[in-house]
Amino acid sequence: MDGFHLVLEALKLNGLDTIYGLPGIPITDLTRLAQRAGLRVISFRHEQHAGNAAAAAGFLTKKPGICLTVSAPGFLNGLTALANATTNCFPMILISGSSEREIVDLQQGDYEEMDQLAIAKPLCKAAFRVLHAQDIGVGVARAIRAALSGRPGGVYLDLPAKLFPQTLDAHVGRQSLVQVVDPAPAQWPAPESVHRALGLLRSARRPLIILGKGAAYAQADDAVRALVEATGIPYIPMSMAKGLLPDTHAQSAAAARSYVLQEADVVMLIGARLNWLLSHGKGKTWGGAAKRFIQIDIAPTEMDSNVAIAAPVVGDIGSCVAALLEGVGADWPRPPAEWLGAVQERKERNLAKMAATLAVNPFPMNFHSALNVVRNVVRDRPDITLVNEGANTLDFTRSIVDMYQPRKRLDVGTWGIMGIGMGFAVAAAVTTGKPVLAIEGDSAFGFCGMEVETLCRYNLPVCVVVFNNNGVYKGTDKNLGGGADVAPTVFVKGARYDKMMEAFGGAGVNAATPGELDKAIREAIACGRPTLINAVIDETAGTESGRITNLNPAAAKK
Known part of the structure; x- marks a missing residue:
């Protein structure tokens, strides 16, 4: 051999x-x-x-x-x-x-x-x-x-x-040869750490749970849902934890995210890290006031990485959640009514604003009107895996498109790295055998677009939607030097990305209205044929760096 x-x-x-x-x-x-x-x-x-x-x-x-x-x-x-x-x-x-x-x-x-x-x-x-x-x-x-x-x-x-x-x-x-036995054994938390966390959670006046992608990876879905529902605590999911509980769940506070982050007094992190995506647990995002954190993580070195963790619970997610759940009995106190009422009021207000925004149907499409189509498709087919990358395309999709099942949303994650779209889409199609919907910004698609040939070669049930607004963020930037070259953020106007898929034998569709986009996506999912939809978006609709413009120093000074 x-x-x-x-x-x-x-x-x-x-x-x-x-x-x-x-x-x-x-x-x-x-x-x-x-x-x-x-x-x-x-x-x-x-x-x-x-x-x-x-x-x-x-x-x-x-x-x-x-x-x-x-x-x-x-x-x-x-x-x-x-x-x-x-x-x-x-x-x-x-x-x-x-x-x-x-x-x-x-x-x-x-x-x-x-x-x-x-x-x-x-x-x-x-x-x-x-x-x-x-x-x-x-x-x-x-x-x-x-x-x-x-x-x-x-x-x-x-x-x-x-x-x-x-x-x-x-x-x-x-x-x-070696057959690996139990490579990731259960690691139960210390009983005293569970007792400490439960005591802190019980004393909270404005508790909040944050679900991270570590909770999704753990595949302890039933236990996580049971803990959230048994405590009655509002929760928000990080993007790849969406669907652990349906985004339409009564306890979801995602629509009031800014408010609950600022006002919560005790925050329990389940498989989530206090990195830049959560403003490191401090600053204006958190209301400027000190919070008390409970953190569930398998890595003890993650604790206190940004702020003090009052109640670290070290172990695998499934074991930690199960241990906490054992301590939450029938007499567990519900969060104060004033806290739940305040969260609900802001949720309803923000959801009403979003509904009004989604109801507008401009021409050309903007991100909201196009993503309203995607939102409805995923609602009707919750088993679809949604892959997502871009700047505005990523940020708006995270907040607009509800997820209903765990591990059905894959996006750029911690680094925000572009170009993950086609690789993630291939993996999702191969591992699940179910349809995949990849929502791509035109810039992000440029990193990985040639892999549409791979989709066609293996005849994978992937529908790629490129949100084409003629550039990075938007297609209207000007050359500040006045020269003949276009601005660094501007692409070829009116590009037809759908023709790329046609070149390899897949289906290509150009969609300029929500109706055309809806028809094209649903037909692609129904037939399972590799499809690329060039979704024409108003080139003025985007904002720089999506909604994290502050990371660009010059833009932050404006």
């Missing part, structure tokens, strides 16, 4: 049956042999998107997604996805072929020579290199355990070209 087959048998032994990658020296034969061995190989046009697909597959399945790349440039292309997976806590393994160690270490100029292990180490949870065929089983096992244990993340596995043709007696080779 050679190194090729040992790698494949190690993956199969551990239930990893899909590889996302791009063939080339020295791993082309590995992709061919993987197919022959019964693994599914999804081949992309760029390694970054293969890596994004592997990361999304890891989030959806709780098994590490596998990305396979060639050496040096291919490895570097996959590295962005690996780093992003680590930042967002998605279990993923990047496997790359590499040059021989003896040549790399002496810098003798081998083909695509690069010390890939050294480069990967700072950007992932763990990095391993396998030099001998008898160690392949251990190398794969260590990568799986590192990707899944504790806080999940990205792992790099370096396989030099010389490893693949090495051989072992077949019996010895199979015995060298």
Whole structure:
């Protein structure tokens, strides 16, 4: 048995049956042999998107997604996805072929020579290199355990070209493989930490729960819902936690997000981090007043990372929520009526404003009128996975489109990285077997648009909607120098992105009205054919950086 087959048998032994990658020296034969061995190989046009697909597959399945790349440039292309997976806590393994160690270490100029292990180490949870065929089983096992244990993340596995043709007696080779047992064991919180958290929660006058994507990844959906409903506490979901409870749930305070963040006195974070997406737990977003935080996280080092955590609860989400739920009995006090009433009043006010905005039907479409169509489609087909990226396209979709089922929303996550759209869409279609709706800003789509050929090649049930407003943020910027070149944020006017999909045999549709957009999306979902809809949006409708303009220093001074 050679190194090729040992790698494949190690993956199969551990239930990893899909590889996302791009063939080339020295791993082309590995992709061919993987197919022959019964693994599914999804081949992309760029390694970054293969890596994004592997990361999304890891989030959806709780098994590490596998990305396979060639050496040096291919490895570097996959590295962005690996780093992003680590930042967002998605279990993923990047496997790359590499040059021989003896040549790399002496810098003798081998083909695509690069010390890939050294480069990967700072950007992932763990990095391993396998030099001998008898160690392949251990190398794969260590990568799986590192990707899944504790806080999940990205792992790099370096396989030099010389490893693949090495051989072992077949019996010895199979015995060298490792089936990983319980890579992410339950980690129950300390009883005193649960008691402390419950005491703080019980004493709150204006309690709030924040659900993060860690809660969605945990797949402890029933327990999370039971805890929220048993306490009666208002909650808000971070974007990839939407659908853990339906966004239309009576306790959802998403429509009053600004108010509850400012006014809450005790906040319980379930799988959410106090990073920039929550203004680090301080400042104007939080009303300027000190809050008391309860934080549930598997990583003890996450506590106190921005503000003091009064009641840290360390363990896996499922175990922590179950432990808290045991302490919430029938006599648990409901939050004060004045708090619930105030939240409800602001919800109703803001929902009424949103309804009025969505009812307007301008021509050309703006983000609201176009997303009202998407909102209605998802309401009617809650099993659809919604993939979303862009600036305005991302921000408005997060607040307008309600989700009803867990892990049905995938977006740019913690880094806000653009270009995840097509990789995430492929992974969602492959892992769920159900329709995928990818809502893309025209700028974000530019990072990954060539992967529409991948959608067509594998005939995946993905409908891509490009919100085309002729540029980044908007298409009306001017060249401040007065020269002939257009402004850096402006694209070709009236571009027809739908023609790209037609070029590869998919369906392309140009939609200029909500009615046309609604018809095109529903037909695409019904037929399951790869479809790209060019949704024409008013080029004046956007705002710079969506709704985080303050991150652009010059804009913040205006």
